[in-house]
Structures are given as C-alpha cells and as structure tokens.
Amino acid sequence: MPDDDRMTGRCLCGAVKITVTGDHKDVGVCHCDMCRRWGSGPAMALHVGQDIEIEGKDHVTAYRSSDWAERGFCKTCGSNLYYRLVEADSYVVFAGLFSNQDGMTLKSQIFIDEKPAFYDFANETTNMTGAEVFALYAPPADQE
Ligand SMILES: [Zn+2]
Ligand SMILES: [Zn+2]
Numbered sequence: 001m002p003d004d005d006r007m008t009g010r011c012l013c014g015a016v017k018i019t020v021t022g023d024h025k026d027v028g029v030c031h032c033d034m035c036r037r038w039g040s041g042p043a044m045a046l047h048v049g050q051d052i053e054i055e056g057k058d059h060v061t062a063y064r065s066s067d068w069a070e071r072g073f074c075k076t077c078g079s080n081l082y083y084r085l086v087e088a089d090s091y092v093v094f095a096g097l098f099s100n101q102d103g104m105t106l107k108s109q110i111f112i113d114e115k116p117a118f119y120d121f122a123n124e125t126t127n128m129t130g131a132e133v134f135a136l137y138a139p140p141a142d143q144e
Contacts, residue, residue, distance in 0.1 A: 009097030011079035015059040018081065018097055022051040025103045027095050029121065032111035032130065034065060039080050042115070045092045046104075052082075052091045 009018045024046045035043035054060065060081060062070040072081040083092040095104060106123040109115075113129040128136070 007098050007100065009093075009099060011059075011074035011077055011081060011097065013074060013077035013079075015056045015076050016074045016079070016081060017055040018093060019053040019055075020046070020048050020051055020093060020098075021053075022048070024048045024051065025105060026107040027104050028092075028107060029109045029125070030111055031109065031115035033114050035111075036114075036116075038065075038071060039094075042109075042119075043080070043083070044095045044106075045083065046095055047090075047092050049090050052093060054081075 005021055005023070007020045007024070009020075010016060027044050027046060030043040030045070059074055059076055060072050061075040062072045062084070064070045064086075068085060068087060070084050070086055072084065073079060074081060079097070080094050081097065082094065084090065085092075095101065098104075106121065106125055108126040108128070109121065110128045110133050111130045112127040113131075
C-alpha cells in the first residue's frame, strides 16, 4: 500500500492515533438526535469499513448507543473517534480527526428530517430521512 493511500489522524490529546487505508474521501453527515447530542453538532464522517488501524486502544472507551452500534471516544480528551456497527465490525470515522482533509467531499446527509432549523449546509448532497436510512440498511425483521 503506497503512503499516499493512507490517511492518518489523531484525537485532540494524541493518545489515540488512527490510520485509514484505501480511498475513503466521501464525507457523510448525520443530523440525527443522537449524533448531535454526542458531538454537539451534526456528525461528519467517513465510512471506512474495516480499513482502519487504531493505536492507543487502551485510551478508547466505547459506548454502546444502540443494539447494533457503539461510539468510541478518547477517555482523556473526549474526542469523538468512531461509530462502529458491531455485528459487521464496520467503522465510520470522524473526518475532523485527520490531519490532511484535502480531497474530502461532502456527499450525503442522513436523518435530514431530524436536522434543527438553525443551520443548513449549502453543498449539493444526497439527502435521506431516518426512515429511508433504516429501509435501506436495516435487516428485515425476520432475519434478525
Ligand atoms: Zn485524546
Ligand atoms: Zn446520527
């Protein structure tokens, strides 16, 4: 893997370092109530799946926020690090952690129906409501 296919990032205090490999420059925004409560604003993150290495894991606390996912943060500085789909072991990592954000593009906004009225992004994106997201990603009840 050539160096330029790697993106490196860290939490505010530097105890946790994150390396992502592959092409993951599409930023998705989540306006859901939980993300906004957790980060005091909409979450802006990259879907990296399993293309991630985390150094300093003993500094990470994972909060199980739903039956299917947990949210990782640095227990020293509180930086939001990732949202992880537990079953699939699939990571969504926060864009703000990365030192170099060149080439990142705002592609999609989800839970647009939970966005408060006091802000709007001007970027042209694909927008989905919470119901549309669940319809797309949630397994049918008979497969749970
Ligand atoms: Zn930290
Ligand atoms: Zn959310």
